[in-house]
Amino acid sequence: MIQLNIFSFSLIFSLLFTISITNAIEIPEKFQKSNHTNNWAVLVDTSRFWFNYRHVANVLSIYRSVKRLGIPDSQIILMISDDMACNPRNPRPATIFNNAHEQINVYGDDVEVDYRGYEVSVENFVRLLTGRVPPDTPRSKRLLTDEGSNILIYLTGHGGDGFLKFQDSEEITSQELADALEQMWQKRRYNEIFFIIDTCQASSMYEKFYSPNILATASSLVGEDSLSHHVDSAIGVYIIDRYTYYVLEFLENVHPNSKKTMSEFLAVCPKSACLSTVGVRRDLFKRDPSKVPITDFFGSVRPVIITTDPIDIQEIPKRRKSQSINKTKVPEKREYLPQFPMHLVQTNNY
Amino acid sequence: MFKSGIFNIFLTLLIQIKGDDFKEEIFIKPLPPSHLYVDFHFITLVNGEESFEHSYLAPRSLGEIMSRYQVDELHLTLTEGQWKHNQWGYPVLDAAPGAELYAWFNTDVIDVDIQWKKLSSTLSGLFCASLNFIETFNTITPKMSLWPTGAQKPKQNYTSQLRYASLPREIVCTENLTPWKKLLPCESTHGFSSLLNSRMIHNTNYHSIGVHVRRMCVDNNCLETNLEIKQTVALVYDFKIINSMDWSFRKLFGQGLPGACPLSSSSKIYVDTTSNSTYRFKLTPEPNLILLSQRGGSETELAVYNINNSIMMNIVAKYETKSKLFVNIPPPLSFTRYVLGYGKEFGGIVTELTNNYWAPIDVVLLENAPWWLPIQLSSLRVNGEAESKLILSQYYSPGRSRQKPYHLELLLHLPPKSTTTLTIDFEFVFLKWQEYPPDANHGFYIGSALISANLPTAKNYTSLPITGNTFDSIVNASKPWYPMVFRTNGAMVSLPTPDFSMPYNVICLACTVVALAFGPLNNICTKELVLKAPGTSISLRQKILNMFKKKKD
Numbered sequence: 001m002i003q004l005n006i007f008s009f010s011l012i013f014s015l016l017f018t019i020s021i022t023n024a025i026e027i028p029e030k031f032q033k034s035n036h037t038n039n040w041a042v043l044v045d046t047s048r049f050w051f052n053y054r055h056v057a058n059v060l061s062i063y064r065s066v067k068r069l070g071i072p073d074s075q076i077i078l079m080i081s082d083d084m085a086c087n088p089r090n091p092r093p094a095t096i097f098n099n100a101h102e103q104i105n106v107y108g109d110d111v112e113v114d115y116r117g118y119e120v121s122v123e124n125f126v127r128l129l130t131g132r133v134p135p136d137t138p139r140s141k142r143l144l145t146d147e148g149s150n151i152l153i154y155l156t157g158h159g160g161d162g163f164l165k166f167q168d169s170e171e172i173t174s175q176e177l178a179d180a181l182e183q184m185w186q187k188r189r190y191n192e193i194f195f196i197i198d199t200c201q202a203s204s205m206y207e208k209f210y211s212p213n214i215l216a217t218a219s220s221l222v223g224e225d226s227l228s229h230h231v232d233s234a235i236g237v238y239i240i241d242r243y244t245y246y247v248l249e250f251l252e253n254v255h256p257n258s259k260k261t262m263s264e265f266l267a268v269c270p271k272s273a274c275l276s277t278v279g280v281r282r283d284l285f286k287r288d289p290s291k292v293p294i295t296d297f298f299g300s301v302r303p304v305i306i307t308t309d310p311i312d313i314q315e316i317p318k319r320r321k322s323q324s325i326n327k328t329k330v331p332e333k334r335e336y337l338p339q340f341p342m343h344l345v346q347t348n349n350y
Numbered sequence: 351m352f353k354s355g356i357f358n359i360f361l362t363l364l365i366q367i368k369g370d371d372f373k374e375e376i377f378i379k380p381l382p383p384s385h386l387y388v389d390f391h392f393i394t395l396v397n398g399e400e401s402f403e404h405s406y407l408a409p410r411s412l413g414e415i416m417s418r419y420q421v422d423e424l425h426l427t428l429t430e431g432q433w434k435h436n437q438w439g440y441p442v443l444d445a446a447p448g449a450e451l452y453a454w455f456n457t458d459v460i461d462v463d464i465q466w467k468k469l470s471s472t473l474s475g476l477f478c479a480s481l482n483f484i485e486t487f488n489t490i491t492p493k494m495s496l497w498p499t500g501a502q503k504p505k506q507n508y509t510s511q512l513r514y515a516s517l518p519r520e521i522v523c524t525e526n527l528t529p530w531k532k533l534l535p536c537e538s539t540h541g542f543s544s545l546l547n548s549r550m551i552h553n554t555n556y557h558s559i560g561v562h563v564r565r566m567c568v569d570n571n572c573l574e575t576n577l578e579i580k581q582t583v584a585l586v587y588d589f590k591i592i593n594s595m596d597w598s599f600r601k602l603f604g605q606g607l608p609g610a611c612p613l614s615s616s617s618k619i620y621v622d623t624t625s626n627s628t629y630r631f632k633l634t635p636e637p638n639l640i641l642l643s644q645r646g647g648s649e650t651e652l653a654v655y656n657i658n659n660s661i662m663m664n665i666v667a668k669y670e671t672k673s674k675l676f677v678n679i680p681p682p683l684s685f686t687r688y689v690l691g692y693g694k695e696f697g698g699i700v701t702e703l704t705n706n707y708w709a710p711i712d713v714v715l716l717e718n719a720p721w722w723l724p725i726q727l728s729s730l731r732v733n734g735e736a737e738s739k740l741i742l743s744q745y746y747s748p749g750r751s752r753q754k755p756y757h758l759e760l761l762l763h764l765p766p767k768s769t770t771t772l773t774i775d776f777e778f779v780f781l782k783w784q785e786y787p788p789d790a791n792h793g794f795y796i797g798s799a800l801i802s803a804n805l806p807t808a809k810n811y812t813s814l815p816i817t818g819n820t821f822d823s824i825v826n827a828s829k830p831w832y833p834m835v836f837r838t839n840g841a842m843v844s845l846p847t848p849d850f851s852m853p854y855n856v857i858c859l860a861c862t863v864v865a866l867a868f869g870p871l872n873n874i875c876t877k878e879l880v881l882k883a884p885g886t887s888i889s890l891r892q893k894i895l896n897m898f899k900k901k902k903d
Contacts, residue, residue, distance in 0.1 A: 048788055086430065086523035086552055093552035094524045109548055113478050113525040118787055136468050136482075138475020167788035169850070331573040334501035334565070336816050337508075339833030340804040341494045344743045344761055345712050 034292065036191045037148030039300040041066045041076045044125060046157030046166045048082040053237045054228050056084045057096050058156040058198055058244040060106035065251040066152065070300040077128060077143055079115040081157075081167050091234060098240050098248055100232040106248075114140050122172045130183045147188040152196070152297045156244065159199035161222055162208075178208040185211040192285070194262070194297040198243045200225045203279030215285040215292075217266055219243035220276035227275050242274050256299050263290035370406040371395040372535050372614045374542045375821050379622035379812065380667075381438045382629045383676040384590065385555065386597055389442050390542060390583040392534055393819050395566070395576045407613060408579055409533035411476060416563060416577075419469045420456040422511070423500045424563040428479060430522040431556035431586070432839050436684045439810035441584055445558040446798040446837040449479055449520035454498050455511045463489075466513040478525040484515040487721055490757045493745045495714040495802035496835065499816055500564030501575050516718070518795035518840045522559070524548040530559050533581060534611075540660070541611025545603040546583060556586040566819060578819055596631075598666040609660030619655040619665065620821050622812075626651065630670040635663070643825040646808025646832055650824075681810040682707040683764075683803050687838040689796075690773070694846040698775045699725070701799060701838065705764040709806050712742070712763055715772065716800035719756040721749045722779040722845065723796065727758065729775035739763075740770060751779075778845055790847045798837040805832040 043066075045059035063078055085094050085107045096107040115124060127133050128143050145151060157164055163171040184190055195216040197205050202218030209216060219226040219241070228238035229245040240248075246269040254260055266280050266289060282289060377389040394408045402413030416424065427445035451470060455462050463486060474481035492514050502508060527548055531538045538544050551557055560582040565575040587602060589595050599606050610617035621633060623640075637653035644650075655665065684704045691697030699719075705711050719725045727746045732738035742761040749756035764770055805811060813834055814820075815827045849855075888896075 083521040083523055086521060092549075094548040107524060109524065110528045111525050112528055114475075116478070116525070117480055117519075117521065118483070119480055134471075136471035138472050140475040140478075141482075169786075169788040332503055334503055334567060334572045334575060336499075336501055336567070337497050338831075339497045339499070339816065339835075340712070340802065340831065341714065341743070341761060342804075344494070345763075345804070 036150040041152040044079040061248040081120040156198040174208040216281040218279040224276040262292040386587040392581040394579040407535040423454040427560040429558035448518040450516040452514040495716040516797040536611035606664040610657040617657040621653040714802040717758040793842040801836040
């Protein structure tokens with residue numbers, strides 16, 4: 001109930017001050033705190049083919065960071081379009097590095113990829129976000145978020161003004177993405193979203209957003225290209241993109257208890273380093289990014305309730321014993337079968 | 351340390367009371383002159399037939415799937431690379447490149463296809479593999495080539511409860527090994543599974559991870575059964591990759607063996623030293639035991655290490671003679687498969703089966719062609735002839751577009767010392783625009799054919815007998831027949847692939863042509879050409895008319 005009050009309160013606030021929310025009006029400290037209850041991450045690499053190695057390295061860099069900062073694998077949806085780690089062209093199998101000096105193996109030893117290869121398509125991505133997956137979809141391929149979820153969405157791939165290519169064969173437009181997020185909002189599938197996109201003309205992807213509580217950042221503005229960082233001559237391809245390289249460098253210094261804020265994250269790659277302007281959209285986001293801890297999106301909440309009074313644990317209803325025990329089971333003799341259609345052979349041979 | 355020791359003892363006691371049993375084994379066989387075969391087996395035996403509400407050593411996530419979907423027997427393998435039967439002999443368990451899944455459902459299951467779809471989707475989540483691509487159009491029900499390996503109730507129709515599918519395109523990488531390791535009681539922290547370091551095991555010529563679940567008899571009476579969950583990893587190392595013929599655990603796995611899993615009842619390493627007579631090598635430390643096995647006319651020597659402590663150890667093999675000519679003796683049955691034809695209209699698949707043995711061998715060949723590669727029974731030729739006495743029985747089920755694959759099974763009687771060539775033609779089918787994968791120009795994979803053979807000899811045969819679950823069961827296990835299911839190599843065809851940028855090109859080109867043509871044509875049609883001598887003055891009326899004309903424009 002209290003939560004609901006705060007919620008409606010903040011909604012009224014946001015309605016009143018959406019336009020001049022930036023710095024003109026101080027938002028009370030109380031509302032600067034997030035009231036999310038769980039954290040999720042959707043990390044998508046949309047490019048196939050070996051020469052797009054850097055996009056896989058990008059997405060795995062973020063995966064490594066969110067996992068290190070505490071989001072469990074069950075709450076990370078990782079989509080990778082192609083297999084770079086075990087690609088025959090990779091001279092160091094089962095590894096993907098973030099730079100040519102092989103400092104960080106972003107693939108790690110316990111990576112869990114939820115959607116891979118041909119499964120990474122626009123349809124699957126939109127279905128995942130909106131929750132309209134086929135009935136037999138396993139848990140690891142569902143985004144089981146609720147109205148208390150803070151979601152980190154990271155996309156990387158090849159894009160243009162208003163679209164992002166998936167696997168070189170289809171694309172998602174910025175309008176489709178905005179509509180999917182709106183559907184999520186209407187279905188109460190999130191509390192807040194932090195949207196990061198690393199692609200050419202990236203900021204065009206978030207310009208159409210119209211749902212509340214989304215903070216978005218992009219590696220480049222419309223009309224700019226996002227550039228890669230450096231080549232690894234051992235594998236012959238660009239190894240990581242500039243924006244994500246500096247993001248990973250920044251995130252490596254973040255710890256689950258650190259006090260770094262989102263505004264520090266948003267300023268992570270200045271134009272001198274990125275060679276493109278990092279775009280930020282904060283008009284949909286109610287809170288002041290300089291007061292939002294980075295762990296609100298990159299870490300995971302572990303709600304701890306401290307109580308001094310004894311808690312009365314109600315009696316758990318006992319499971320019904322399966323009825324098969326009551327039945328007297330007649331043991332049935334079993335046997336191993338011949339592993340060959342002998343009945344068809346013997347008539348002919350013997 | 352002391353505490354954890356007590357805890358381990360307590361756990362072991364608890365588990366022994368419950369009757370769950372876990373064993374781990376490594377089988378190492380040098381494949382001279384250039385390869386080394388390492389096979390890991392992790393066997394969990396679960397007592398009784400109860401559902402998985404509680405589990406001790408067995409992975410509950412897998413057990414729940416088995417009981418929920420009423421699966422009697424399950425085989426799943428994820429493989430990268432191709433086992434070379436002619437060079438390497440026979441593996442303990444063969445696997446098709448890519449993903450392969452087959453399962454027998456309980457006879458109580460009525461709609462097997464629905465359960466099958468649910469099972470494959472659930473397993474795709476459990477093993478991070480794209481098994482959800484298994485649909486009705488790539489599933490078949492083999493009639494003769496696959497038989498349940500578990501103990502079965504007699505006189506039941508097993509065949510109708512079986513479903514088989516393979517995904518030859520599936521990639522296998524760390525993300526599959528990670529969840530696989532999590533099913534083990536010691537995960538990857540202790541015991542043999544700690545050797546499975548993804549960086550080392552993906553640096554091999556062939557690697558295959560698998561999960562095999564079946565029911566095993568408790569005793570000879572077989573009134574009670576145990577559930578056996580066997581997890582396997584097969585690796586073939588190339589001496590060129592590890593840079594020397596001498597191998598050691600440190601070289602193969604990047605680390606020494608940190609001892610046995612405290613929860614296992616037996617942890618053993620078997621090294622096949624049969625090739626020691628020709629390729630002499632020395633094992634350090636000395637094995638605990640040397641086993642001699644005579645099985646089906648072949649002799650095998652096994653060096654056994656019994657691991658029961660948690661002291662770091664490293665088994666090293668050092669070869670004494672390095673350069674020696676090697677004569678490859680082919681196994682009793684060998685086979686190859688390749689694609690015929692040119693152009694984008696017709697083609698053919700050829701399967702060659704060679705019987706190198708002096709006695710006839712009966713085999714079942716299963717060809718499984720996707721719907722987009724229709725094979726017709728009428729085009730089947732055995733050694734070039736349409737009618738052949740070699741075919742003892744056959745089953746053919748034609749496919750249906752986008753619904754059902756083509757399925758052909760032949761029971762063949764291969765004469766001694768002969769090669770039998772089977773040819774079947776196919777035609778290429780045009781796919782719909784949306785059905786092409788993003789990398790259509792890469793080509794389309796055809797799954798392996800299954801060859802189920804009833805071998806009369808155990809030469810090169812390393813598989814366990816059906817009644818056994820550990821490697822000691824192969825010692826002196828002579829049987830009249832040695833059944834084995836082989837997988838041939840897969841194949842790749844390039845379907846007629848359209849130029850996907852063509853519509854765009856056509857639009858651009860057509861628009862340019864239309865624009866270029868329209869201008870002059872419009873000019874010619876709308877403008878009047880009037881010949882005028884230079885210098886003639888224009889009348890006032892003409893001037894006014896010209897002004898109007900300009901305005902109109």
